[in-house]
Amino acid sequence: MNNKTTEHIRCADCEFARPDKSASSRTWTAFECGNDESEYHRCLLNFTPNGDKQPRITWTGCELGERRQSL
Numbered sequence: 545m546n547n548k549t550t551e552h553i554r555c556a557d558c559e560f561a562r563p564d565k566s567a568s569s570r571t572w573t574a575f576e577c578g579n580d581e582s583e584y585h586r587c588l589l590n591f592t593p594n595g596d597k598q599p600r601i602t603w604t605g606c607e608l609g610e611r612r613q614s615l
């Protein structure tokens with residue numbers, strides 16, 4: 545037994561989600577996956593498949609996400 549859970553969390557709650565300045569504009573902050581073990585590494589997380597910018601992180605996440613610690 546190990547204590548690791550395989551909880552699937554949303555990117556919006558994941559500590560690996562981080563701002564991507566190079567993809568951001570003056571009025572919109574892009575967020576990317578910063579987990580190099582995830583198949584979504586470097587993917588933008590607030591961008592629809594149609595190319596629409598989203599104000600919030602909308603990507604559904606993956607099994608390698610880790611819940612961000614709240615203060």
Ligand code: SF4
Pocket residue numbers: 553554555558559560561576577578579582584585603604605606607608609610
């Ligand atoms: S794709 Fe996975 S590892 Fe990357 S930010 Fe989302 S939940 Fe976290």
